[in-house]
Each structure stands twice: as structure tokens, then as C-alpha cells.
Amino acid sequence: MSKARLAAIVAAVLAAFVLAACGDDNGGSSEDEGQITAAIERAATSGDPAACTDVQTVNFVQQTSGEPGESPQEAVKSCEEEASETVGDEIDVTNIEVNGDTATASATVTGSFFDGQTLALGLVKEGDQWMLDEFNGFEEFNREAMINTLRDTLTNEEGASQEAVDCVTQQIEAQSDEDLEAAFSGEDPAAEDRIFEPCTKFFQEGPGQE
Numbered sequence: 001m002s003k004a005r006l007a008a009i010v011a012a013v014l015a016a017f018v019l020a021a022c023g024d025d026n027g028g029s030s031e032d033e034g035q036i037t038a039a040i041e042r043a044a045t046s047g048d049p050a051a052c053t054d055v056q057t058v059n060f061v062q063q064t065s066g067e068p069g070e071s072p073q074e075a076v077k078s079c080e081e082e083a084s085e086t087v088g089d090e091i092d093v094t095n096i097e098v099n100g101d102t103a104t105a106s107a108t109v110t111g112s113f114f115d116g117q118t119l120a121l122g123l124v125k126e127g128d129q130w131m132l133d134e135f136n137g138f139e140e141f142n143r144e145a146m147i148n149t150l151r152d153t154l155t156n157e158e159g160a161s162q163e164a165v166d167c168v169t170q171q172i173e174a175q176s177d178e179d180l181e182a183a184f185s186g187e188d189p190a191a192e193d194r195i196f197e198p199c200t201k202f203f204q205e206g207p208g209q210e
Contacts, residue, residue: 032103035130036123037093040107043132044087049080057124057133064135087119088112101125106139116145138181146180147172164202171195 039055042048052061056079058072065079089111096105103123109115122134151169154160160168172180175195183191 029098032098032125032130033096036096036098036103036105039123039130039132040093040105040121041091044091044107044109045089047084047086049083052076052079052083055129055131057126057131060121060132060134086112087114102133103130104136112149114146115149116142118142141177141181143177143180161202164199167199167202168196171199 043051043055052065053076056064058076061079062070062072062075065075065082067074067078070078088109091110092108094106094108097103101124103125104120105123106118106120108118118139120136120139121132122136123130124133125131147169150172151165154165154168172195175183179188179191179195182188183195
């Protein structure tokens with residue numbers, strides 16, 4: 001596996017940790033709540049590249065899929081390319097709170113990269129459509145689930161060496177919950193390199209690798 005592939009896996013994790021929300025003041029109708037649930041489910045589980053623009057604002061896409069310095073168009077392209085790396089197989093949306101044209105909600109993920117995580121996000125209503133607008137962090141951060149899922153992905157789906165898997169696991173385990181949340185929420189842009197750079201030596205290209 002190449003260093004570029006490790007970066008792609010990490011980018012997919014960072015992008016996908018982004019799909020849920022929390023909140024306060026319930027002023028929405030059942031129609032609003034139904035559309036909010038549908039928007040989050042589509043973004044999190046459909047694998048549809050069109051969801052990057054149909055149910056996500058540019059702000060949300062740049063926060064979750066874009067690299068520093070990328071234009072909105074480049075961030076949307078990254079989102080579309082990563083769409084198949086879904087947040088989960090299922091997502092349970094709860095605690096929807098609507099205040100005019102803004103809202104928050106909670107989402108608990110089952111399956112895929114983020115099995116066992118409860119995530120948080122903000123939404124806005126643009127015209128008649130509710131859109132994911134901002135990732136607000138984790139309501140419940142499950143460190144063990146995240147480590148196990150990343151380790152399983154590297155081993156079973158990516159064919160990484162045991163040394164590589166052990167290195168990534170050790171790097172994750174050495175971080176505080178606060179540092180990990182900052183890394184996966186995009187609050188600390190340098191965190192990804194700080195956490196994963198020591199492991200790139202185990203992901204060098206070799207015979208038969210791309």
C-alpha cells in the first residue's frame with residue numbers, strides 16, 4: 001500500500017465523521033423532521049455523489065471533504081469521489097431541534113467506518129430543502145469502536161502489513177479524546193499529519209503495490 005492510499009483512507013475517515021448533529025429548541029414540523037432525517041440518511045448512507053450538492057451546503061462540503069486551500073469546486077469534487085466511502089450502513093437520527101431555518105440533530109451510526117459513534121451537525125433550510133451545513137463534533141465519542149474499525153479496515157480491506165496496522169493503532173491510542181475529536185472534526189488541520197506521519201514508512205510502495 002502506498003503513502004497516498006493511507007492518506008486516502010484517512011481522508012475518507014475524516015470526511016465521513018461528519019454527518020450528524022445536536023441541538024436545543026424544537027420548533028419544527030413533522031415535515032421538517034422527516035426531511036432532516038432523509039437528508040442525513042442520504043448523505044451518510046447512500047453513497048450517491050449527487051448528495052454532495054443536493055443535501056450538503058458548500059460550507060459543509062469544504063469542512064468535511066475539502067483540503068486546506070481547496071476551492072469550493074475542488075471540495076465538491078473530493079466529496080463526490082469519496083461518496084462510496086459511506087459513514088455507515090445505517091444511521092439513527094434523533095433529537096431533531098428546529099429553530100426557524102436552522103436545525104440540529106443527533107445521529108448514531110451502525111456499520112462501516114463509524115460503527116458505534118454518535119455524531120453531531122447543524123443544518124440550514126435553503127428554499128424548501130434542509131441541508132447539512134456544519135459538523136459540530138461528537139455527542140458520544142467511542143474511542144474503542146473507532147480504533148477497532150480503522151484497524152479492521154486496514155487489515156481486511158486494504159491488506160496493510162501488521163507493522164502498519166500496529167503503528168496506526170499505537171498512534172491513535174496515544175492521543176487524547178480531545179485531540180482525536182479535533183483531528184476528525186477538522187478543528188486541528190495539522191492533527192492528521194501529526195498522528196499518521198510516523199506510520200507512512202510502513203506504507204511505502206513496493207512490488208505489486210499502487
